[in-house]
Amino acid sequence: MEHINTSVFLLDAVIFLAAALLGLLIFRRLGLGSVLGFLFAGALIGPWGLDFMSSPATVLGFSEIGVVLLMFIIGLEVQPKRLWEARKQLLGLGSSQWLLTGAAIFSTAYLLGIPFGTAIILGLTLALSSTAFALQMLAERNELSQPHGQQGFSVLLFQDLAVIPLLVLIPLLGQESGGLSWKPLAGIGLIILLVISERYALRPLLKFVARSKSPEAFSGAALLLVFAVAVAMHAAELSMALGAFVAGILLADSEYRHELEAAIEPFKGLLMGLFFVAVGASIQLGLLAEHPFQIIALVTGLITIKVGVLYKLGRYNKLNKASAMTLGLVLCQGGEFAFLLLAEMSSQQLLPLNLTQLLVLVVSLSMACTPLLLWVFDRWIAPQLSKPEARDYDCIENDKPQVIIAGFGRFGQITGRILSIRNIRFIALDSDPTQVELVKRFGNKVYYGDVTRLELLRAAGAEDAKLLVLALENMHDSVRLAEMVRSSFPHLKIFARAGDREHAYRLMQLNCELVSREMYASSLEVAKATLTEIGLTESAAANTVRLFRQHDEDLLQAAVEHVDNMEKRIELAKQSQRELAELFASDEEAKT
Numbered sequence: 001m002e003h004i005n006t007s008v009f010l011l012d013a014v015i016f017l018a019a020a021l022l023g024l025l026i027f028r029r030l031g032l033g034s035v036l037g038f039l040f041a042g043a044l045i046g047p048w049g050l051d052f053m054s055s056p057a058t059v060l061g062f063s064e065i066g067v068v069l070l071m072f073i074i075g076l077e078v079q080p081k082r083l084w085e086a087r088k089q090l091l092g093l094g095s096s097q098w099l100l101t102g103a104a105i106f107s108t109a110y111l112l113g114i115p116f117g118t119a120i121i122l123g124l125t126l127a128l129s130s131t132a133f134a135l136q137m138l139a140e141r142n143e144l145s146q147p148h149g150q151q152g153f154s155v156l157l158f159q160d161l162a163v164i165p166l167l168v169l170i171p172l173l174g175q176e177s178g179g180l181s182w183k184p185l186a187g188i189g190l191i192i193l194l195v196i197s198e199r200y201a202l203r204p205l206l207k208f209v210a211r212s213k214s215p216e217a218f219s220g221a222a223l224l225l226v227f228a229v230a231v232a233m234h235a236a237e238l239s240m241a242l243g244a245f246v247a248g249i250l251l252a253d254s255e256y257r258h259e260l261e262a263a264i265e266p267f268k269g270l271l272m273g274l275f276f277v278a279v280g281a282s283i284q285l286g287l288l289a290e291h292p293f294q295i296i297a298l299v300t301g302l303i304t305i306k307v308g309v310l311y312k313l314g315r316y317n318k319l320n321k322a323s324a325m326t327l328g329l330v331l332c333q334g335g336e337f338a339f340l341l342l343a344e345m346s347s348q349q350l351l352p353l354n355l356t357q358l359l360v361l362v363v364s365l366s367m368a369c370t371p372l373l374l375w376v377f378d379r380w381i382a383p384q385l386s387k388p389e390a391r392d393y394d395c396i397e398n399d400k401p402q403v404i405i406a407g408f409g410r411f412g413q414i415t416g417r418i419l420s421i422r423n424i425r426f427i428a429l430d431s432d433p434t435q436v437e438l439v440k441r442f443g444n445k446v447y448y449g450d451v452t453r454l455e456l457l458r459a460a461g462a463e464d465a466k467l468l469v470l471a472l473e474n475m476h477d478s479v480r481l482a483e484m485v486r487s488s489f490p491h492l493k494i495f496a497r498a499g500d501r502e503h504a505y506r507l508m509q510l511n512c513e514l515v516s517r518e519m520y521a522s523s524l525e526v527a528k529a530t531l532t533e534i535g536l537t538e539s540a541a542a543n544t545v546r547l548f549r550q551h552d553e554d555l556l557q558a559a560v561e562h563v564d565n566m567e568k569r570i571e572l573a574k575q576s577q578r579e580l581a582e583l584f585a586s587d588e589e590a591k592t
C-alpha cells in the first residue's frame with residue numbers, strides 16, 4: 001500500500017511539473033509572462049480541465065508558503081529606516097486606495113441588495129489586491145524599484161495590515177458573534193514579541209548556527225524561522241505573509257541578510273509557481289458556464305473600479321500616465337486574502353454559499369486577467385502614453401558660442417559644467433523635452449530641438465563655433481549628425497562620444513577629431529585599482545594599463561579599415577592579445 005501511495009504521489013508530481021513547465025515555456029515564448037503560464041497549467045490539470053489534480057484547495061493552502069517566503073525576502077531588502085521614511089506613502093496612498101476602492105464596491109453591492117454592514121465588509125475585502133501576483137509581476141518586469149513599483153508595494157503592505165480589522169469585524173457582524181475576537185489581538189502581540197525577540201533571540205540563534213559553517217544547517221535555520229513565524233500568525237488568523245515581512249525587516253540590518261536570502265530563494269521560486277498553478281486549478285469554469293454574463297460583468301466592474309482609483313491616485317502622486325496605468329493594472333485583481341475573508345463571511349452567514357462561490361470565481365478570474373491586461377497594455381497602449389507631449393522647439397538665442405553640445409544627458413552635462421566654470425560660451429541642445437526641463441531646474445541653459453536638423457545647428461551658431469561635442473546616445477542619430485556637420489560645417493571640429501566599439505568605428509570613419517568610448521577611461525581606472533589591490537606595485541599597475549591602452553588604441557585604428565569584415569577584426573584582436581601577452585612575459589623574464 002505504501003508503495004502504491006508513493007507511486008501515485010510521484011505520478012502527481014510528474015504531471016504537475018510537466019504542466020507547469022509547459023505553461024511557463026509557452027507563455028514566456030508568447031511574451032505573456034510566467035504567472036499566466038502557471039495559471040493556464042493549473043486550469044489544464046484541474047477539475048475543469050483534465051482533472052489530474054485531486055485537491056486544488058489543499059495545494060492552494062500549502063502553496064501559500066511561497067507567498068510567505070517572498071514577503072520574507074522582500075522584508076530583507078527593506079531596512080527599517082527606509083520603511084519609516086516611506087510611512088506617509090504607506091499610510092496615505094495605502095489607506096486612500098483601500099477606502100476609496102472599498103467605498104465604490106460597497107456602493108455597487110448595496111445597490112444590488114446586499115445588506116449595509118455586509119456590503120461594507122465585502123467592499124473592503126474585494127478592495128484588497130494579490131500580494132503574490134502583483135509583486136511577482138513587478139519583479140519580472142524589473143519595476144519594484146521604479147516609482148509605480150514602490151507605490152504598489154506601499155499599497156500591498158497596507159492591505160496586509162488591513163486584513164486585521166476585517167477579521168475583527170466579520171464575527172461582530174455575523175450571527176454567531178461572541179464579541180470581539182481575541183485572535184487578531186494576539187497577532188498584534190505576536191508582532192510586538194517578534195520585534196522584541198529579534199536582538200535577544202533571532203540574531204543569537206543565527207550566529208550560533210553560522211558558527212557551524214554548514215550551509216545545510218543555515219538553510220534549515222532560515223526555513224525554521226520563517227515557518228515558525230508563519231505558523232504563529234496563522235494560529236492568530238492573521239496574514240502569514242505580514243509576519244514573514246516583519247521578520248525580514250527586523251533582520252535587514254543584520255550581518256546574515258545575504259545568507260538568509262540565498263538560503264530561501266530556491267524554495268520561494270518553486271512554491272510561488274505552485275501557488276499560481278493551484279489558483280488556476282481552483283477556477284470553477286463550470287460556474288462560469290452557468291452564469292457567463294453575470295460573472296463577466298462582475299469581473300469587468302471589479303477591474304475597472306480598481307484601475308480607475310489607482311490611476312487617479314498614481315497621477316495625484318506625480319506618476320506619469322503610463323506608470324499610473326501600470327500601477328492600476330498590476331493591482332487590479334482581487335487578493336488571495338479574499339478567499340479567507342469570503343469563507344469567513346460565509347461561515348458567519350453574512351453571505352449565502354452560492355454568492356460566496358461566485359465571488360471566489362470572480363476573484364480568481366481577475367487574477368487570471370491581470371497578466372493578460374498588462375500584456376495588451378505594454379504592447380499597444382503604453383507606447384502611446386509614453387510619447388512626450390508635443391511642443392514647439394525652443395527659440396535659440398545665438399550669442400556666438402565657441403562650443404555646441406549636442407545631447408545634454410549624463411555625458412554632455414559634465415562637459416557643460418566644466419565649460420561653465422571657465423566662462424566659456426556654449427549652447428546645449430537636446431531632443432528630449434523631459435530631460436530639457438529637468439536640467440533647466442539645476443540652472444543649466446539648454447534648448448529643446450531636433451539636433452539632427454540643419455536649420456537648428458545654424459540657429460545655434462554652428463557657422464561661427466569652433467567645436468561640436470557630439471554626446472548623443474543613439475548611434476544612428478550620432479553618425480547622421482556627424483555626417484551633416486562634415487558636409488555643411490567642415491571647419492567645425494567634432495569631439496564625439498561613442499557608446500561602444502562599433503559606434504567608435506563609424507565616427508572614426510568620418511574623421512572626428514576625438515572619439516571617446518563611454519566608460520573606457522573609468523574601466524581602465526578600475527582595472528588599475530584591481531591590480532594594485534591584488535599585489536602589484538602602483539608603478540607596475542600603471543605601466544600595465546598604459547601598455548594595454550596603447551595597444552588597444554592601435555588595434556582600434558587598424559580595425560577601422562576592416563569595419564565590415566568581422567573575421568579580419570577577430571584575427572587582429574587575437575594578434576594584439578598575443579603580442580601584449582608576449583610583451584609582458586618578456587618584461588617579467590628581464591626582471592628575473
